[in-house]
Amino acid sequence: MTNTTQALRALICEDEGVTVMQLKKALSRAGYEVVGEAVEGGRGVQLARELKPDFVLMDLNMPGLDGIQATRRIMEHDPMPIVILTAYSDNKSVEDALQAGACAYLVKPIASEQLIPAVKAAIAQFELSRGARKENNGTDKRTHHEEDRKRDSSGEISPGDVTFASQIPSSTNEDGTEERNMSS
Numbered sequence: 001m002t003n004t005t006q007a008l009r010a011l012i013c014e015d016e017g018v019t020v021m022q023l024k025k026a027l028s029r030a031g032y033e034v035v036g037e038a039v040e041g042g043r044g045v046q047l048a049r050e051l052k053p054d055f056v057l058m059d060l061n062m063p064g065l066d067g068i069q070a071t072r073r074i075m076e077h078d079p080m081p082i083v084i085l086t087a088y089s090d091n092k093s094v095e096d097a098l099q100a101g102a103c104a105y106l107v108k109p110i111a112s113e114q115l116i117p118a119v120k121a122a123i124a125q126f127e128l129s130r131g132a133r134k135e136n137n138g139t140d141k142r143t144h145h146e147e148d149r150k151r152d153s154s155g156e157i158s159p160g161d162v163t164f165a166s167q168i169p170s171s172t173n174e175d176g177t178e179e180r181n182m183s184s
Contacts, residue, residue, distance in 0.1 A: 011053040013044035026112035041065030060086035075101030081126035
């Protein structure tokens with residue numbers, strides 16, 4: 001029996017060579033394919049358009065176009081899950097990244113134990129928000145790839161596997177507290 005599931009494809013936008021090597025190693029070990037690398041934000045935007053990766057790892061502080069501007073441009077033209085990687089943990093940087101369209105934010109140094117769950121959560125969050133836009137607008141103006149991602153029973157998290165508390169049916173008890181029905 002052959003496995004027809006393809007590895008998810010990543011674009012790394014990072015100007016520090018050692019960090020790029022570490023990210024590539026962690027992604028490869030987890031079964032992801034790195035399809036491109038950019039050391040400058042403008043090149044990252046260009047590669048995102050050309051390569052159509054499944055997700056992007058984006059440094060905030062790069063030469064030329066910074067990570068916030070690059071994220072904003074990618075999200076305007078060909079939205080995809082973007083995970084911000086940075087040494088900055090201040091509220092403004094986090095808010096700017098999320099407003100630009102990033103799905104996740106990690107502060108360096110980043111261990112593979114942090115990276116892979118953040119990538120999976122970012123992809124799931126992106127797909128959930130894409131579905132919400134479809135429901136709210138009737139159509140999804142922000143399309144991802146032509147292909148829908150199909151996963152086998154390898155245990156990978158897919159967007160359908162993620163449920164937020166607000167999506168679980170609830171009822172109000174006599175004492176006014178809310179109870180979630182986890183069997184639904």
